[in-house]
Amino acid sequence: MKRVAKAAARLPVRGWWWLLDYCHAGLRQVDGVLFRTDPAPYQQAPRADRPVLLIPGVYENWQFMHRIARTLHAAGHPVHVVRTLGYNRGELGRMAALVAGYLREADLRDVTIVAHSKGGLVGKHVMLSSTSAGRIRHMVAVNSPFSGSVYAGLFLDPSIRAFSPRNRGLRALSEDRSINHRITSVFSTFDPHIPVGSHLPGARNIKLDSEGHFRTLNDPSLPEILLQALAEPEDSSP
Numbered sequence: 001m002k003r004v005a006k007a008a009a010r011l012p013v014r015g016w017w018w019l020l021d022y023c024h025a026g027l028r029q030v031d032g033v034l035f036r037t038d039p040a041p042y043q044q045a046p047r048a049d050r051p052v053l054l055i056p057g058v059y060e061n062w063q064f065m066h067r068i069a070r071t072l073h074a075a076g077h078p079v080h081v082v083r084t085l086g087y088n089r090g091e092l093g094r095m096a097a098l099v100a101g102y103l104r105e106a107d108l109r110d111v112t113i114v115a116h117s118k119g120g121l122v123g124k125h126v127m128l129s130s131t132s133a134g135r136i137r138h139m140v141a142v143n144s145p146f147s148g149s150v151y152a153g154l155f156l157d158p159s160i161r162a163f164s165p166r167n168r169g170l171r172a173l174s175e176d177r178s179i180n181h182r183i184t185s186v187f188s189t190f191d192p193h194i195p196v197g198s199h200l201p202g203a204r205n206i207k208l209d210s211e212g213h214f215r216t217l218n219d220p221s222l223p224e225i226l227l228q229a230l231a232e233p234e235d236s237s238p
Contacts, residue, residue, distance in 0.1 A: 057117025096125035120144025
């Protein structure tokens with residue numbers, strides 16, 4: 001009974017968190033439509049040895065991560081985006097192929113991927129690809145559904161249903177742990193979209209004090225985590 005009472009007491013609070021999370025996502029989407037920014041200037045920075053590639057989540061364009069782009073560029077890192085991803089609604093393998101193609105065309109090496117949500121799945125797919133794996137040193141994924149989400153089956157949109165834990169492609173990606181040691185998974189204390197959380201076996205897992213799926217991108221401790229990952233030497237050992 002005590003557990004039921006505690007769960008019931010948390011419902012209004014989590015409902016409020018959910019509302020704030022969607023308000024934040026809505027504002028970021030409006031900002032991306034009304035105030036379009038050319039990402040090209042972010043590619044020019046002194047730390048060419050530590051470039052960054054942003055991969056947003058589903059229904060997000062790169063400007064959803066604009067604040068992160070500004071922060072990392074101000075710290076001296078070239079920041080790249082794959083504009084052909086659009087709103088990242090395509091099949092996982094196809095989105096990964098677009099990222100891999102960009103890496104080759106731009107001839108980027110020693111790349112650190114910074115990803116949000118589905119972007120983490122795309123990033124891991126790229127890291128496992130024989131054609132592009134050698135170009136990526138590390139990935140920091142924020143609130144990525146590495147084990148899927150039970151809510152995905154409630155949607156008709158294939159872009160969302162692909163996150164079902166029953167999805168064969170997602171299961172195969174989850175079961176392959178060969179590069180997990182090169183991933184930092186950052187996640188909130190409560191993610192309304194991913195009830196099982198984003199803990200990734202074998203990875204560096206960091207739980208933040210913030211709540212939500214989208215607002216985590218604005219967590220005040222996230223920039224330090226990203227900069228630390230960029231400063232550390234490459235670790236190729238499993």
